[in-house]
Each structure stands twice: as structure tokens, then as C-alpha cells.
Amino acid sequence: MLVEHTAIEGVKIVTPKRHGDNRGFFSEVYNRRTWLQAGLEYDFVQDNHSLSAEVGTIRGMHFQTPPFEQAKLVRVSRGRVLDVVVDIRRSSPTFGRHVAVELSAENWRQLLVPAGFAHGFCTLEPNTEFLYKVTNFYSAPNDRGLAFDDPDLGIDWPVAPDRAHLSDKDRKWPRLRDLVDAFA
Numbered sequence: 001m002l003v004e005h006t007a008i009e010g011v012k013i014v015t016p017k018r019h020g021d022n023r024g025f026f027s028e029v030y031n032r033r034t035w036l037q038a039g040l041e042y043d044f045v046q047d048n049h050s051l052s053a054e055v056g057t058i059r060g061m062h063f064q065t066p067p068f069e070q071a072k073l074v075r076v077s078r079g080r081v082l083d084v085v086v087d088i089r090r091s092s093p094t095f096g097r098h099v100a101v102e103l104s105a106e107n108w109r110q111l112l113v114p115a116g117f118a119h120g121f122c123t124l125e126p127n128t129e130f131l132y133k134v135t136n137f138y139s140a141p142n143d144r145g146l147a148f149d150d151p152d153l154g155i156d157w158p159v160a161p162d163r164a165h166l167s168d169k170d171r172k173w174p175r176l177r178d179l180v181d182a183f184a
């Protein structure tokens with residue numbers, strides 16, 4: 001397992017080993033003991049899986065408020081995405097900054113997203129399957145978001161915002177400067 005740091009403290013790229021052979025491959029996509037040896041202690045309680053049919057589908061930028069805040073370990077098993085996280089912890093030196101990483105079934109990269117970040121992605125291939133573990137249960141009353149196209153974030157999305165495939169919910173999130181639910 002390779003652990004790489006990013007420009008934002010705590011956001012890490014984790015790439016599990018893939019053992020290829022004539023049948024295909026085998027990979028331990030998460031191993032608690034290996035993680036603990038790498039100094040990564042997270043209690044994941046829920047596994048999620050989504051399918052996005054269209055290229056240019058954007059889901060985001062999502063987070064849950066305390067006490068249901070979530071760290072996430074995200075990956076792609078089919079297709080390719082640009083995955084983006086925004087630091088929304090007001091006291092953080094990197095508040096408002098983002099990290100964008102391409103995750104694909106080919107590069108086998110996973111992104112570790114700490115609590116206190118808004119998270120989203122844009123699909124780069126049709127029928128992209130996105131899998132992730134989270135450290136807290138889904139709680140609809142704590143479900144929040146940040147506008148993916150907030151110009152203050154400066155995210156270079158691979159699709160024009162007006163051509164992106166979005167849920168109705170994701171069209172209506174506030175900008176960072178209007179976010180009342182940001183973390184302390």
C-alpha cells in the first residue's frame with residue numbers, strides 16, 4: 001500500500017497493491033491492520049456504492065454536520081472521476097482550498113477525506129462506479145452541501161457547469177462565504 005500526501009494536511013492518496021495474474025487481479029482494498037501500521041486509524045461503519053451513467057455527472061460538494069461528520073475513503077471500481085475535496089474548517093490554514101485527484105479503476109488510487117471537508121466528483125467516463133467507506137452513519141437531517149461551482153473555490157471542473165448532470169439537490173447548495181454549517 002502506497003500512502004502519498006497532498007497539498008492539504010490529512011488528505012491522502014492511498015494506493016493498495018494489486019496482484020495481477022492470468023485471471024485478472026486480486027487486491028486488498030482495505031486492511032485495518034495495514035492501515036494501523038501506517039498510522040491511519042479510522043473506524044469505518046458504512047460502505048456506499050453509486051453508479052453514474054453519464055460522463056460529466058457531478059455529485060457534490062457534500063458533507064454531514066456533527067455529530068454525524070464523516071471521514072471517507074473513496075475509490076472507483078469502473079470508469080474514472082476527478083475527485084475534489086474542499087477544506088471547510090474555518091480555523092484551518094487551508095480553509096477554502098481544494099485538492100483534485102483523478103481516481104480510476106486503472107490507477108487504483110483511493111482518496112482519504114478527513115471530516116471537515118466537502119467532497120464531490122465529476123465522472124470522466126460513462127457508467128462510472130464509485131465506492132466509499134465512511135466513519136459515521138448517513139443522517140439525512142445532517143446532510144449538507146456546498147455549491148460545486150462557487151467561483152471562490154476555483155475548481156477546474158472537466159465539464160462546463162451548465163452542462164453537468166446534477167441532482168436537483170446539488171443545484172441549490174450555498175457558496176462557501178454563505179455557508180452557515182462550516183466546521184469550527
Ligand SMILES: Cc1cn([C@H]2C[C@H](O)[C@@H](COP(=O)(O)OP(=O)(O)O[C@H]3O[C@@H](C)C(=O)[C@@H](O)[C@H]3O)O2)c(=O)[nH]c1=O
Binds near residue numbers: 063119120121167169
Ligand atoms: C449518501 C446516502 C444517501 N442515501 C439515500 C438518500 C437519497 O434517497 C439517495 C441518493 O442520495 P444522494 O443524492 O445524497 O447521493 P449522492 O449525491 O451520491 O451523495 C454522495 O455524494 C458523494 C459526493 C459523497 O461525498 C457522499 O458522502 C454522498 O453525499 O440515497 C442513503 O440512504 N444513504 C446514504 O449514505
